[in-house]
Amino acid sequence: MTDSDGATAGDEGDRPEGAPELPADRDAVRDALVDWYAADHREFPWRRTEDPYEILVSEVMSQQTQLDRVVSAWEDFLDEWPTAAALAGADRADVVAFWSDHSLGYNNRAKYLHEAAGQVESEYDGAFPEDPDELSELMGVGPYTANALASFAFDNGDAVVDTNVKRVLYRAFDVPDDDDAFERVASRLMPAGESRVWNNAIMELGGVACGKKPRCDERGCPWREWCHAYQTGDFTAPDVPEQPSFEGSRRQFRGRIVRLLGDRDGMELDALGHRIRVDYAPDGEHGREWLRGLVDDLADDGLVEADAGEDGVVVSLRR
Known part of the structure; x- marks a missing residue:
């Protein structure tokens, strides 16, 4: 049986050896998730913009920082430096001091963000590149951040695979705890040309319904009818290294x-x-x-x- 992509459900491109087949009707799986996200999701301000600079600031701030804590810092940062040009022209010491004052951790991120803004101005004439590979050339922008930025700013990314997404795929489709397997399955599930809404939706699913403590029924998880964990009651998830204690570090x-x-x-x-x-x-x-x-x-x-x-x-x- 083939899905709308013309791919065989459960073919080797989707299914690592020993894992169950993905649902035959992948369009139904996709629609269920996107509809669930459209009906109700957390309203973070960076989800209401397609400005690549504003999204980059949110992505860098969100690394290992709770999203609720990021909101006020993100708003304050953009009040201070509303554009990449403004940030590029700022004194780096002021940017680092802001980062530290807002307890955003790892102050070298502030330095890299400042340098990336300078690159956009000097190397790209003030316009962000739109391709993940080019975005990876910006200082401090690794493959994950480049792909997220391409997705959320330009709808031009691949499937995002973060800790939340891995947990969802591991539970829902019994994907082995293997980075290559997660990448393959995530790519096959994402509808072509819809990286913005899809990546937001699957990350939201992992953040609110399929967290460390699953809340399947409480949050109306849209994948319950297909979910391996929901059907078996086995809600284990890939091991995630714990963040070292900040106090005294x-x-x-x-x-x-x-x-x-x-x-x-x-x-x-x-x-x-x-x-x-x-x-x-x-x-x-x-x-x-x-x-x-x-x-x-x-x-x-x-x-x-x-x-x-x-x-x-x-x-x-x-x-």
């Missing part, structure tokens, strides 16, 4: 350093250490050697500079 203290330096010309190393943790002692466990390691990491990321001064090493944000 090197990431937390890196952020404190950037925030402190945001409105200063520079700080001497020991003065900086005493400001970022109460138990700082120059010769202690969390002393100069520990602090210099953090500073060196930030310097490697192009965020700070450490220069020898009259009273020792002085650390400042790189302008």
Whole structure:
């Protein structure tokens, strides 16, 4: 039997060995998901725009950050730098300080976003490229982000495969926990030329109905009649590495350093250490050697500079 694509349901392009066949009527599967999404979905502001700059900002901010926390930061960021040109012309230290002040984590993302805006202005005459491969040339834009940006801004992407999508495919169609298998099945399910609505819809399904704790009936999952997990009661999902605790982490203290330096010309190393943790002692466990390691990491990321001064090493944000 073939679907509307002319592909055999369950052929080797769809179905890794040992996995059940995909439903024969894939159009019904597709329509059910898209209709479910159209009827009710979370109203994030970046879903109401097709501006590639605004979408890129949302994608970078959303990496390992809860979406509800991103909304206000995204709005504030666009108030400050409403266009790629405005961001490209900004002082990078101001962009990094904003990132740290809003607790968005990994301040090098702010640096990359600033550099990507500069690339758009200098290399693409202010117009974003529309192809995922070209978008991947932008600083800090990996294959996933490039594809998401191409999908949501230009309706020109491939099937997005993130943690949520993997969980949905694993449960619904018993796809093995294998990246290549997920990519193949996701690509076969996505209707041609409809990456914007499809990728939004399947990610929404994983985010609200098929989360770590499934809410199939409560959220009216549109795939219940086809879902392997719903039929068998086995709702296991691929293992997802847990995000390391932020409290007390090197990431937390890196952020404190950037925030402190945001409105200063520079700080001497020991003065900086005493400001970022109460138990700082120059010769202690969390002393100069520990602090210099953090500073060196930030310097490697192009965020700070450490220069020898009259009273020792002085650390400042790189302008």
